[in-house]
Amino acid sequence: MNAPSEPSLAFFGDNDGGRVVVVDLTSWKQLHDIGTGSGPYPVDRVGPDLLFASTRRDEAMSVIKLASLTVEHTLELRHTPRSTTPHPSRPLALVSGGNRALTSVIDVSGPPKVLEVVGSGEALSPAENPSIDFGGQLATGHPAWLDEGTRFFQLNRITRRLQVYDVGASQPLWSVNVPTSIHHILRYPGENGRWYAVCEGNQFSRTPPSLLRLEEQAGRFAVTSQLFLPVPLQALPNAGGHHSDRAPDDAHVYFGSAEGSLYVINRHRMEVVDRLDAGKGCGHTRVARGRGLGIITNHDDSFLTVFDIAARKVVKTIQITSGTTKPQKKQQGHTSGVDPQERYYYHTASIDGRVLRIDLDRLDISDADYIDVGGYPIQGDFVWRD
Template identity: 30%
Template sequence: MKLKYLLGSLAVVLLLSGCNDDKTEGPRLYALYGDYSSTKVFKIDTREMKDVATLDVSPAQGPYGVECDSKTEAFALTRRGESIAVINFRTNKVVDVIPLRFKPRSTATLPGLDLVLVSGKSKPMAVTIGKRDHKVRRYYGIDTDEGVDKLHYFGGGNATGHPFWLADGHRFLLLDRVHRKIFLFDKDDETPLNSIDTETTAHHVLTLKSEYDVNGNGDYYVVLEGPKDANDSAIPAAGIMKLRIDAQNGMQIVKIFHADHASGGAHHAGFYADRYLFLPTYNKKVYVVDKETMEKVAEFPAGLGGGHITFSPKKKIAVVTNHKDTFVTIVDIKDPTHPQVIENVEVAKPLTDEEREAGKNAQSHTSHFDDSGRYFYSVANCDHKFYELDTEYGWISRTCHLDGNYIPMGDFVRY
């Protein structure tokens, strides 16, 4: 214990003297986060650990998050109104506010494609927008908000999940949560190429480059959100669906992995070591699934509201974000089939009853490791605090206060 104290004291001295790993040289890492309760977007310099710019995206309202869609611009996911704001994160200016036919949910881009795909929060729709000219190209999906307020699945009241481009730059997937369908579209046609039904609402799609060909035909993995209430046996358990798409636009469900029903809902999964899918679930359990067999190979405990997992391949560790809890869970993943919890580190204040009732999360959806793989960055939403976690020592090494009220999601960019 005395040795750890002395080492810890030395680490503090190094931090104060500016010897904190590689933070003093090269391009800087910036974080961009939105304040859902206002019109503010914050830009944080992680080297200086300070808010270097606060942008006002009005008349757009409620930037839930920010997603970087080019080397200079990002879209603020202004979910409280039927428009989306575009910011230049290098000049720190709002360059456009684009009117839409729905409130926006999320975006997707593809390298070399001059389009941003935006899915809907208020309607099961999507729209393509020019990256450079910010002009609306085409709408897709069902132009109605009917049924959005009657969703009884885990994942909240968004009409869609995260949209997803296929590698050909023509086709994309629209995850319709209202009708529990996944639509395959061509960007040049409003009529779907195909669709499949899903057991529960679908949240997002992930895959590996080894899983599909140059045209995007191959295997995709879709997180099924499961029940809002783990005791609701009428709704299938959360899990991961392996989906195959072929050159004729066929869509085939290959296999579905189901978590235990008692584990509750699922949010985001992540790939590690080009084979294993890590799936956090609401009720304190994380599953490790082999993509080859779509079977569980391991599980380990985490906190309440497990929703995201961020990997550090260099250090062979992962951090689980526990949305409804006060701590993150650091895990040793040297052997992904035998993960070992290292420790839980306190990062956020407990949610109040009022915050829980409003559906708020204590911890952000978005996190990031620095290039060294040692320092983990994220936000404590209701604390209005951006923080740096030193995973080697298991403590919060630096923080930055943000002048907001609820800061749930963002993105990271280096330049």
């Protein structure tokens, strides 16, 4: 008799509760709570049996073993952690700074340890943030590796600079000023020497979000194109760039803006070719490729927006939260996922303390599709198993 397969799991940081919530997606139940340090936000998988919980109110991270669902130890840092990015092929991870413009390089080949810390180190004062760009009160954006090598980006939100470092080098290899703070970098697999950077925009100066194309040729870096989103003038006080996502054809980029628009960009021509109406806080697009559907997270609204990828038309909106609003709280979390069989879409109604799933056949949700986990489950990761 074959042994039962292991369940697929979801991990979400409860930013209010000092814990990571573990949900068994196979049996659809809350499996476990893992006590962590203060203010866990992202939970990122950095190895086959290793996750980092970025405890944003501590200058440390909680290191979680997947096999035991326990905190193995606390990894001390010189800054609070913003988020973690594992290397695509080496036992390394980057942790960017929440309160200081620093990046820690972590060796995860054994018990995790800090190899080095780089960056200019400006300290962030939430009351006097020099950038005040759309992305909030954090010193850096999400860290990113350039490719399969050891170079990486640091996204300094305080000084609005993009920098390239190499592991073992304390000074940047390249640096450039950007129009507004960069939130994250998008790279297409196998396409070395080209990257896309999401500039957040600034609501106070009425600067719209923009997409930068960065290229490396003969060892020299350059910004080769910049596209400002065509946000209408009256909508600029509510605009803001968060994340961009790859369209299934790899020729287009989905770029959401907080006023409630999803812009479809031809990345080769660097031009907007379409716009879809979404909800407030339009921030992420998850694709169910086999079903031809895109699902938009609207952070500051009560519904998801579902669209037909080929037709670029909205086909449905799905209410997932109560619509409750609280200062500095998002209605919907950052992390969503579609299982490998594309039966369910998973997400969080963060404001209500709930994890949810949507049946992709029905494109609907019922009470049985919610798990009440309490707290504020905001960001995490999935471990998919057959």
